Amino acid sequence: MSHHPSQPMIEVEALCRNFGEFKAVDRLSFKVEAGQVVGFIGANGAGKTTTMRMMATLDLPTAGNIRINGFDTVNFPNHVRSLIGWMPDAYGTYTNMSVGEYLDFFARAFGYTKGERRQRVEEVAEFTNLTDLMTRPMNKLSKGMAQRLCLGRTLLHDPALLILDEPAAGLDPKARIEFKHLVRLLAEEGKTLFISSHILSELGEMCDSLLFIDKGQLVHHGSSESLRVDTKQVSRLVEVTVIGAPERLLQWVELNPGVRLEEATRAGARLCVEDGTPEGIAAILRAMVRDEIAVVDYRRHERKLEDAFVEILNQQPPTLP
Amino acid sequence: MKDFPDWLNPMVVKELRQGLNSRAFVVILLAVQAFLLLLLFASFKPDNRDGATGFFWFVTGILLLAAIPFRGMMALQGEIRDQTLELVQLTHLSSRDVVVGKWLALVLQGFLLLCSILPYLTIRYFLGGIDLVTELTSLGGIMLISATLTALLIGLSAHLTSAISRLLLLFGGIFILPGFLGPLVVFLFGGATRSTLFDRPLFLLLALPFVILFCVQFLELGVSKIAPAGENTTRRRRLLLLAMVALGCACALLGSHREEWLFFTALASAPLLLSFLTEPTPAIASLYRPVPAFLPRPLRWLLFPGWGSGLLLTLLIALLLLTLASFGGSSAVWELKPILLIVSGMGTVALPLAILHLLPRVKAKGILFFCFQGAMFILSVVLYGVFNHRNDDFALSGLLPPLAFYSSFFRTPTWDNSSGVLVFTSISTLLSVVLLVALSVSSWRTLLAMEKAAATLPPLPPPNTPAASAGHVS
Numbered sequence: 001m002s003h004h005p006s007q008p009m010i011e012v013e014a015l016c017r018n019f020g021e022f023k024a025v026d027r028l029s030f031k032v033e034a035g036q037v038v039g040f041i042g043a044n045g046a047g048k049t050t051t052m053r054m055m056a057t058l059d060l061p062t063a064g065n066i067r068i069n070g071f072d073t074v075n076f077p078n079h080v081r082s083l084i085g086w087m088p089d090a091y092g093t094y095t096n097m098s099v100g101e102y103l104d105f106f107a108r109a110f111g112y113t114k115g116e117r118r119q120r121v122e123e124v125a126e127f128t129n130l131t132d133l134m135t136r137p138m139n140k141l142s143k144g145m146a147q148r149l150c151l152g153r154t155l156l157h158d159p160a161l162l163i164l165d166e167p168a169a170g171l172d173p174k175a176r177i178e179f180k181h182l183v184r185l186l187a188e189e190g191k192t193l194f195i196s197s198h199i200l201s202e203l204g205e206m207c208d209s210l211l212f213i214d215k216g217q218l219v220h221h222g223s224s225e226s227l228r229v230d231t232k233q234v235s236r237l238v239e240v241t242v243i244g245a246p247e248r249l250l251q252w253v254e255l256n257p258g259v260r261l262e263e264a265t266r267a268g269a270r271l272c273v274e275d276g277t278p279e280g281i282a283a284i285l286r287a288m289v290r291d292e293i294a295v296v297d298y299r300r301h302e303r304k305l306e307d308a309f310v311e312i313l314n315q316q317p318p319t320l321p
Numbered sequence: 322m323k324d325f326p327d328w329l330n331p332m333v334v335k336e337l338r339q340g341l342n343s344r345a346f347v348v349i350l351l352a353v354q355a356f357l358l359l360l361l362f363a364s365f366k367p368d369n370r371d372g373a374t375g376f377f378w379f380v381t382g383i384l385l386l387a388a389i390p391f392r393g394m395m396a397l398q399g400e401i402r403d404q405t406l407e408l409v410q411l412t413h414l415s416s417r418d419v420v421v422g423k424w425l426a427l428v429l430q431g432f433l434l435l436c437s438i439l440p441y442l443t444i445r446y447f448l449g450g451i452d453l454v455t456e457l458t459s460l461g462g463i464m465l466i467s468a469t470l471t472a473l474l475i476g477l478s479a480h481l482t483s484a485i486s487r488l489l490l491l492f493g494g495i496f497i498l499p500g501f502l503g504p505l506v507v508f509l510f511g512g513a514t515r516s517t518l519f520d521r522p523l524f525l526l527l528a529l530p531f532v533i534l535f536c537v538q539f540l541e542l543g544v545s546k547i548a549p550a551g552e553n554t555t556r557r558r559r560l561l562l563l564a565m566v567a568l569g570c571a572c573a574l575l576g577s578h579r580e581e582w583l584f585f586t587a588l589a590s591a592p593l594l595l596s597f598l599t600e601p602t603p604a605i606a607s608l609y610r611p612v613p614a615f616l617p618r619p620l621r622w623l624l625f626p627g628w629g630s631g632l633l634l635t636l637l638i639a640l641l642l643l644t645l646a647s648f649g650g651s652s653a654v655w656e657l658k659p660i661l662l663i664v665s666g667m668g669t670v671a672l673p674l675a676i677l678h679l680l681p682r683v684k685a686k687g688i689l690f691f692c693f694q695g696a697m698f699i700l701s702v703v704l705y706g707v708f709n710h711r712n713d714d715f716a717l718s719g720l721l722p723p724l725a726f727y728s729s730f731f732r733t734p735t736w737d738n739s740s741g742v743l744v745f746t747s748i749s750t751l752l753s754v755v756l757l758v759a760l761s762v763s764s765w766r767t768l769l770a771m772e773k774a775a776a777t778l779p780p781l782p783p784p785n786t787p788a789a790s791a792g793h794v795s
Contacts, residue, residue, distance in 0.1 A: 058407055060550050075607035075778060077549035081411050092403035094335070096342035105338075108331035109412035117327075153408065 007070035009034040009161050009192040010055065015064035017050050017216075024050040026216035027064070032194065032209075034069075034160070037187045039203035039210040039224075040196040041309060047216035048196045049089065052165050055194070056086040068161060085154035089166040093139045099149055100125075100134035103156065110157040120156060128152040128182065144175030151182060161192045168197055180206060200305035210305075212312055220312050224305060236276035237301035238284070241268040243294035252293055259284055270301065331414060332422020333429065340430055349388075350437060356380060357441045364448060374451070381438060385463050389431040390470035396423040397479040397543055406547060416548035420540050424475050428468045435464060469536050476539030479546035480687060531572065531589075534565040538593050545596070553608045555600065555626035559634060562593050566638055570645055580659075583646050590638060591670070597631030598674055599686035602764040606774035622768065628678070629764030632757060639667065661743050662729055668722025668750030669694070675756040697723035705731040719745025722753075 010032040017025040025047040032038050042048045053059040055066055057077040066073045068080045094102065103124060107117045125131045128148040133141070141149060147167060154162060167183075168176050183206050186193060197203050203210060204224035212220035242249050246268050253261050253271060258280070263270040273281050285298050325334040340346050357380070364373035397420070400406035409419055442460070446453045538561050545554040569586025573579045609625055616624075623634050643663060673693040677686045704718070705728040718724045719742035 056411065057549055057551075058410075074551050074605055077551040081549075082413065084411070086408070086411055088404070088407070090404060091408060092400075092405040094339060094405060096339045097335075101335075101338055105331055105335045106408075106412060108327070108334060109409060109414045111413045113327045157412075 007034075007067075008032060009036070009069055010194065011067040011070075012051070012055075013065050013067075015051065015054065015066060016062045017047070017054060017059065018062045023216050025054075025061075028213065028216065028218055029064075030211055030218055030221055032192060034192050035190050036208045037183070037193040037206055038195070039200075039207035040194060040213065041198075041200060041203065041210055042196075042213035043313070046213045048213060049165055050216075051213070052086075052163050052194070052196060056084055056163055057081055058086070082157070083160050085157070085159035085162045087150050087154045087162070087164045087167055089169060091150055093141075093146070095139060097138055098135050099130055099138050099141070102138050102149065103130075103134075103152060106153045106156050112156075124152045124155050127155065127185075129178070142175075143170050144172060144178070147171060147175070147179065148182075151179075155186075159191075161194065162186065164193065164195045166196055166198070168202060176202070200309055204305045212309060214313055219315075236273050237262060238271050238273055238281060239265070239268070239297070239299055239301050240271060240288070240295060241265075241297035243296055249288075249293055252288065252291055256284075256287065268297075330418055330422040330425060332409075332419050333426045336423060336426030337429065340426065346430070349384075350434070353380065353384065353434065353437060357438065361441055361444055364445060370448070374445075377438075377441070377445070381435075381460070381463060384434050385431050385467040386470065389427050389434075389467050390474050393424065393427050393471040393475040394478045396427065396475050397547065398481070401547075410547065410549070416544045416552070416554070417541075419547060420475060420479075420543040424468075424472055424540055427471050427475075428464075431464065431467050431471075435460060465532070469532065472536040472539045476542035479543040531565060531568045534561055534568065535589050537561055538565065542593070542596060550603060551605055551607050553610075553612075553624075553626060555597070555608075556612070556624040558593065559597065559624050562590060562634075562638075566590060566641070570641065573645060580646060583642050587639075587642055587666075594631070594635045594638070595670070595687060595690060598628050598635060598670070599677070599690065600626060600628055600631060602627030602629060602767040604767055604771060606771050606778055609768065609771040609775040610778070611772075611775070625768055625772070627764045627768050629761040629768055632761050635670075636754075658729060658733060661725060661739060661746065664743065664750055665719075665722040665726035665729070665746045668746055668753055669697075669726045671750055671753035671757055672722055675753045675760065678757065678760045694723060697721065698727050700724060701727035701731070704728070717745060718742065719747075720749045722746045722750050 008031045010030075012028055012030050015025050015028040016023065028047070028051060040048055040052070050059065054061050054073065055068065057073045057080050060074060068083055071079045071083070073080050097105075100121070103121045104117065107121050112120050122131075125134060128151055130145070130148055130152055133145060133149075138146075138149065151164075151167070154164075168179055171179060180202060183193060183195070187206070193206075195203065195207065207224060209221065209223050211218060240249060246264060246266075249269055250261065250264060253259055253269065258274050259271050260274075261269055262272045271284075273284050275281075275283070281300060285295065288295055288298075325337070357377070360373045360376055363369045397406070400409070406419070410416065414422075438460075442453075442456060445451055446456075538558065541554065541558045541561060545558065548554045566586055569582055569589070573582035573586070576582055603626055611618075611621055612624075613621075622630050623637075624630075646659075646663075673690050674686075676693075677683060677689060683689060701724050704724070725739075725742050725746045
């Protein structure tokens with residue numbers, strides 16, 4: 001089923017999910033436009049998987065609603081299912097079944113017939129780099145291969161929205177890079193990706209925006225750039241690397257009123273520029289070069305996403321018992 | 322890769338691939354061949370033929386009536402446990418495709434085993450001493466029972482999430498199924514109606530669909546467990562039940578065993594009605610769309626989910642069966658035993674249900690219902706089977722209608738020895754029904770509110786066109 005471009009791809013409204021007395025998701029609301037890559041971040045037990053399962057029609061909200069491309073997940077589950085591709089954090093494998101048979105089964109289940117099915121399986125296998133593994137039993141795959149297979153299955157019906165729950169968890173660095181590459185290709189295809197992960201730096205690179213969730217509530221929704229650049233302090237910090245000993249740089253800093261030393265480093269210094277605007281920061285570099293400081297690297301210090309995440313969590317008021 | 326035709330249910334393809342790739346299947350197939358080969362050699366000696374025939378049917382029975390159906394017991398739970406079902410559910414396969422596919426794959430595997438047995442049957446025929454038509458008919462009958470049992474276990478086991486409840490089903494099945502299915506099969510295909518079957522093709526036309534509907538009902542019970550909450554599986558199950566009841570009534574009117582047919586219809590409907598009487602009333606508006614639109618509103622209520630409408634349906638079916646049993650049947654229906662059976666039977670269902678609905682937090686109502694019935698059965702076995710008491714010794718036991726109901730299987734109640742029990746059972750049954758009706762008000766409130774909300778829902782979008790709209794990842 002093709003999607004309606006006029007509708008937001010995901011619309012979550014006052015979503016609640018209780019397990020007995022425990023509120024796993026608590027009045028969560030957000031919107032995701034079509035074609036966006038969104039990172040969904042939260043500590044363990046924050047309610048990420050519960051939210052994603054409700055988006056995938058696998059669980060029912062206690063209150064509130066979710067619309068995928070305008071279709072309510074509770075009242076129109078079958079329509080929602082044809083729009084989404086769900087990749088869980090853990091999925092079971094079938095015994096006595098090869099990778100090719102697995103993809104063939106799901107291609108059949110998605111309604112592809114003979115020639116079309118074979119072509120689609122081949123396309124997906126090629127895209128996810130599984131072509132050489134088609135005859136291998138699926139329970140004999142490494143974690144990275146299994147994740148690629150799961151992504152391949154998710155892509156078979158070419159869904160408009162991909163919901164990926166911790167797709168990079170447990171992958172080695174090489175598999176992680178491969179996976180990131182696949183996500184980038186999918187984003188270029190114009191698909192909407194909703195990805196949860198603990199590896200925040202990677203999400204920052206891949207995602208257009210980030211959603212932070214804590215105790216089932218949304219605590220931040222914005223781009224990774226807006227998180228990296230802290231308007232209060234960090235945006236005024238500049239890291240400078242020079243050739244040779246940094247003493248000359250340190251003396252220069254003492255003589256210039258628009259800048260002060262934050263921290264000396266082995267090959268330079270971290271400086272705080274009073275005028276944190278791009279023009280102000282560029283003016284300091286011009287002055288250094290004019291005064292013959294041998295600058296080889298000059299960049300604005302960016303806050304790590306992990307720090308931003310922790311800071312946002314610390315800003316949250318404690319919940320009453 | 323072994324290729325299967327496109328028209329075959331993908332679930333069947335998957336199951337067959339897995340089954341045929343598995344070492345266990347190959348080992349069983351080879352072991353059966355080796356065993357039958359030995360039997361064949363043994364039956365060359367005329368003295369051994371009877372023993373060999375006995376072993377032949379023993380092996381066939383074990384394979385088709387035990388191994389295949391009991392694999393069905395884990396069919397859905399295995400997928401749920403291994404976290405593979407959810408991914409299948411998100412495809413374009415409906416919940417019905419999944420359940421029917423599982424069932425069909427098991428039946429086909431049974432059929433494959435049956436086919437591997439057939440050459441030995443033919444050789445035995447040439448050795449002499451067997452009636453080929455009778456043996457083939459028997460094999461067909463066993464295959465039919467195997468398919469029915471498999472459907473039953475797939476449907477029931479989907480609802481039994483714990484190993485203990487599945488053990489209870491197994492234990493209960495060993496005792497209850499032969500007692501229930503045995504007479505049903507004999508009644509339908511042998512014994513009393515054998516002449517009817519061959520004399521009246523119309524009767525055969527009605528009886529076979531009755532058994533098929535019974536199978537489908539249980540598969541639908543499995544479907545209801547795995548279907549998304551926004552899918553109205555109740556409507557289909559209730560329509561199927563109504564069709565089965567209609568067929569049962571038609572058989573009762575056209576056949577010569579009216580009371581038996583009505584009894585079997587009630588018995589076959591009981592598990593399904595129980596599922597309706599214990600199901601929650603979901604507050605999901607899309608489930609209450611006015612479908613089919615041509616039906617008058619009160620009739621559409623019967624197809625809405627929730628135990629309130631289930632109670633109404635149950636009362637209507639009970640009324641229909643009782644009316645048919647009362648008028649035009651034999652005069653035997655006015656004797657105490659059938660009256661006590663009917664009244665206490667209704668109470669046997671109504672009393673525990675009323676108690677369970679008084680406890681809204683209890684979730685596994687169906688299982689608790691059966692546990693209650695099991696306890697009552699054991700108590701009646703002790704009181705009336707072991708100690709052989711007169712019913713009137715315990716007239717007050719009529720306040721527990723299940724005791725009166727189950728005791729009827731151990732003794733013949735008459736107006737002399739059981740009238741007191743009948744009075745107390747009638748009072749208890751009436752009170753239970755009144756209580757149930759009163760408790761169902763909240764279910765009806767939800768139903769009517771949701772029916773109103775459904776009228777404001779947008780119309781259903783056009784059906785999915787799988788693959789057709791899909792683009793391609795380049």
